[in-house]
Amino acid sequence: MSGMMLMLLLCLSVGTMSVVHCGDPTIFFTWNVTYGTLSPLGVPQQVILINGQFPGPNINSTTNNNVVVNVFNNLDEPFLITWVGVQQRKNPWQDGVLGTMCPIPPGTNYTYKFQVKDQIGSFMYYPVTAMHRAAGAFGGLRINSRNLIPVPYAAPEDDYTVMIGDWYSKSHNQLKKFLDSGRAMARPDGVLINGKSAKGDGKDEPLFTMKAGKTYKYRICNVGLKNSLNFRIQGHQMKLVETEGSHTVQNTYDSLDVHIGQCFAVLVTADKEPKDYYMVASTRFSKSVLTGKGIIRYENGKGPASPEVPKAPVGWAWSLNQFRSFRWNLTASAARPNPQGSYHYGKINITRTIKLINSASKVDGKLRYAINGISHVDPETPLKLADYYGIREKVFKFDTMKVDPQSTPAEKITMEPNVLNITIKDFVEIIFENPEKSLQTWHLNGYSFFAVAVEPGKWTPEKRKNYNLLDALSRHTIQVFPKSWAAILLTFDNAGMWNLRSEQPERRYLGQQLYVGVENIKRSLRNEYNMPDTALVCGLVKGMPKPPPYST
Known part of the structure; x- marks a missing residue:
């Protein structure tokens, strides 16, 4: 079938799918997900490939493109991919997390259809089922600016995606067994850059090439499992131009701390002696x-690269100061996030304050991670489907967790679905407080938020005077340093069931996540698209008649 004919069929079915917008271009991908054997750290192990690639293929899109990805699951267990940072406006049905979608059964396929609406920037995708992320199936997702919208820097000679992350030589199944048995994952065994680590023996093939005098864009994402990483390029400086969808004030850095789940885009000019150079990623805050x-x-x-590689900075205070140097470029033309006008976020009255405190403890002798004393458990029926089909009371309850600003660390952990209810268009302040000795990173699906503060100590209302209420970055991840807190602000104007989670897969898998239910109470198409006819159903809703569609 030709691309034009397929596009016509998609447009004709828009009334039922409600996710493909026929005035905008559509790009198509077919992905075959399989097992393979590779030796990323010199030891043969099972990895997960997409179209035979590790990491997976890059998605190269442009603002407002419709993206159609047909995923064939050739594994022996259910599989699901999430699109990290893609806001999925009015479209919670393609989010790719277990609270909104049924996983793709083995031997079957599912076609994701979503629009990268009003966004630009550097993002990624990865699997959320089991511990599949420890085996691969991750890759870069870039959203280029439309030609009509100027970018605040000259077009680079080329555009490169750099996936960095720590890596285990143990298989994803072994790691999952550790967690299921109540044990924590040990320290990783190495660090990979685009699935490899140069040996420095003169036989390493280059990951990237540059022409002398030219400038290149590098999109750097930490897709690892446990550690923040410091990234630098031997002998070269990096000019930061974008972070997770926001053009930045263009400061220059010798190195960048990239926390798990975060992405940065930098410009690098090939202005040194023509030879080989190392790009380096090393773990931070680890023994x-x-x-x-x-x-x-x-x-x-x-000439080969010099064996003397630049050293990473020491201590987390340096990293905190680097965070404070990141600023939103308010003069740049771009698709603005949060279209309700919240880019004037400093002038909006806060509707609600939510304080979240992470913790770790044993439940029945097994390790669990929690938020405010609740360790999330995914029910067999996805939360969004239970709500849509009207059987919420059989699957979960809203607001079982105390989130008021006076909350203190919980003494006991309860295992249950953890779902907050937030009224659509509320402007919310979320405080992350980290009483532990390890750094935490958080991600919110479906939204960008304003990262207004990260500071040591405990949060109090008086700390609001330290918020950046003018040009804080609009992004989708936030780090919280040990014994510290972080604050974000956002308008919950995107109806759906959205996952707020630890970006460390071990913590997410063992319960450190929750869902935010932004209800479409009026069942209006103005707030949310209809459930696609092709949506997978499972759990209690399997076999139930589909609810009537939303009205206009």
Whole structure:
């Protein structure tokens, strides 16, 4: 079938799918997800490939593109991919998390259809089922600015995606067994850059090439499992131009701390002696430092990379100060997030304050992670489907967790679905308080938020005077340093069931996540698209008649 004919059929069915917008271009992908055997750290192990690739293929899209990804699950267990940072406006049905979608059964396929509406920037995708992320199936997702909208820097010679992350030589199944038995995952065994780590023996092939005098864009994402990573390029500085969908004030850095789930786009000019150079990623805030390297080669360059690689900074105070240096470029033209006008976020009255405190404890002798004393458990019926089909009371309850600003760390952990109810268009302040000795990273699906503060100590209302209420970055992840807190502000104007989770897969898998239910009470198409006819159903709703569609 031709692309034009397929597009016509998609447009004709828009009344039932309600996710493809026929005035905007559509890009199509077919992905075959399989097992394979590779040796990323020199030890053969099972990995997950997409179209035979590790990491997976890059999705290269442009603002307002419709994206159609047909995923064939050739694994022996259910599988699901989430699109990290893609806001899915009015479309919670394609979010790719277990609270909104049924996983794709083995031997079957599912076609994701979503629009990258009013966004630009550097994002990623990865699996959320089991511990599949520890095996691969992750990759880059870029949203380029439309030609009509100027970008605040000259077009680079080329655009490169750099997936960095710590890595275990144990299989994803072994890691899952550790967690299921109540044990924590041990320290990782190495660090990979685009699935590899250079040995430095003169036989390493370059990951990227540069022409002398030209400037290149590098999109750097931490898709790892446990550690923040410091990224630097031997002998070269990096000009930061974008972070998770926001053009930034263009400061220059020797290195960047990239916390799990975060993405940065930098410009690098090939202005050094033409030869090989290392790009380096090393673990931060860990007892032993693991380092991964990759080769950048100048065209017609002569000579290997110097074995002396630049060192990473020491301590988390340096990282906190770097966070404070990130600013939103308010003069740049771009698709603005949160279209309700909340880019004037400093002038909006806060509707509700929610305080979240992470913790770890044993439940029946097994390790669990929690938020305000609740360790989330995914029910067999996805939360969104239970709500849509009108059987919520059989699956979960709203607001079983105390979230008021006076909340203190819970002494006991309860295991149950953890779902907050928030009224649509409420402007909400969320406080993350981290009483632990390890750094935490949080992500919110379906939204960007304003990261207005990260500070040591405990949060109090008086700390609001320290918020950046003018040009804080609009992004989808936030780090919280040990014994510290972070504050974000956002308008909940996107109806659906949205996942707020730890970006460390071990913590997410063992309960450190929740869902935010932004209800479409009026069942209006103005707030939310209809459930697609192709949506997978499972659990209690399987076999039930589909509810009537939303009205206009």
